[in-house]
Amino acid sequence: MGIGGVVFLFVGLAVAIVFMGFKVVPQGYEWTVERFGRYTNTLKPGLNIIVPVMDRVGRKLNVMESVLDIPPQEAISADNAIVTIDAVCFFQVINAAQAAYEVNNLEHAIRNLVMTNIRTVLGSMELDAMLSQRDAINERLLRTVDEATAPWGIKVTRIEIKDISPPADLVEAMASQMKAERLKRAQILEAEGKRQAEILTAEGEKQRAILSAEGEKHAAILKAEAERQAKILRAEGERAAAYLRAQGEARSIQKINAAIRSSQVTPEVLAYQYLDKLPKMAEGQASTMWMIPSQFGDTLEQFAKAFAHKDDDGVFRYEPPRVDDSTSAMANEDDTDTWFNTESSPEIAKAVAQANAVANKPVEPMVPTDDSKPSTDLEEARDEWLSSGPTSAPGSTPARPTDQVES
16 A cells, blocks of 8 residues: 555545534434543534544433323222322423433333322322322322422423222222212202292292282271171161151141141131040040040130130130231142152262262271261251251241251
8 A cells, every 4th residue: 555545544534533523413302422431511403513532422312291101000098999090291301411310211210200109199098089189189299200300300291190990899889879879969859849849839828828818808898898888878868767757747747737727727626626536536545534525515615715715705706816928828838749859969979979989999907986986967957957947937948858968
């Protein structure tokens, strides 16, 4: 080999050594550099230059988030229930040097650490809490494992419990318990519904009884008020009828008196009428006095003294009284049609309308007062007429009842 070959060999070796100093790190990875076996620095993704021969690439680490499957394992809960737990762990390398040189076999270490903490955390909980508090379990495991792996240059992002499987007999017992609990809830809801229905039914019956009693009460009050108004109107009618009868009798007496005075009856006529009525007077059962024939002379003498005057010669002579025009008019007056007019006066019609209005208005509880007594206007009017009627002038027409009563 000549000098040219040696030079070419050295040039080729130098070029190879130079190319050995260039390292291209792919994205998502970091490489550690060792110089004579000692860690010096970390190569980032892209083109990197190292010292050939002296430096070499130590560990190639994946810095992307990785998923580590945790194998199923059994754990005993606080209430001595054996369950099978399956989980998964998510982590990411944040310091390549620590992950490469602080722990040997990083994934194996993480897997065993997670399994140990799962048994520790779940062993302090009861089965019901395990099944219902998965989020709390995940959070507690994440906090514990992340603190333990911090020196290893990794970040545990999540730990998820995939499944918690109790034994078959325990699952059957839980199903029976759940069924019994649901039956209990159904029975409670049914009983509560019945209770509410009975309460509502009783409340409805109560309201119906109250309304019925109120209706009967108002009906009784209206009936009593109607009876009271009827009695008042009946009493007013009877009183008016009695007043009319009394007025008719007084009018009849005045007519008879006026007729007698206007006809100038002589003592002989009166004696004849007296003798004509004696048999009828004797027929009465209430008669206690009998007239015998020896008394006729005395009787006629009394009539003569009553209707005649004694002259100077001692003889009783009858002189008819002078009849004035008013007495003659009353004797000849015949207005009986107006006496017995059965039409109601405006005052009585008004009183009846007021009574109907009172009977038809809503009835309130009645408090007895002095105002509930019937009016005494008719009695006062009758007393006034009786006191003034006999002394009225001859021939005057007595007032009708409807003219005396004020509404």
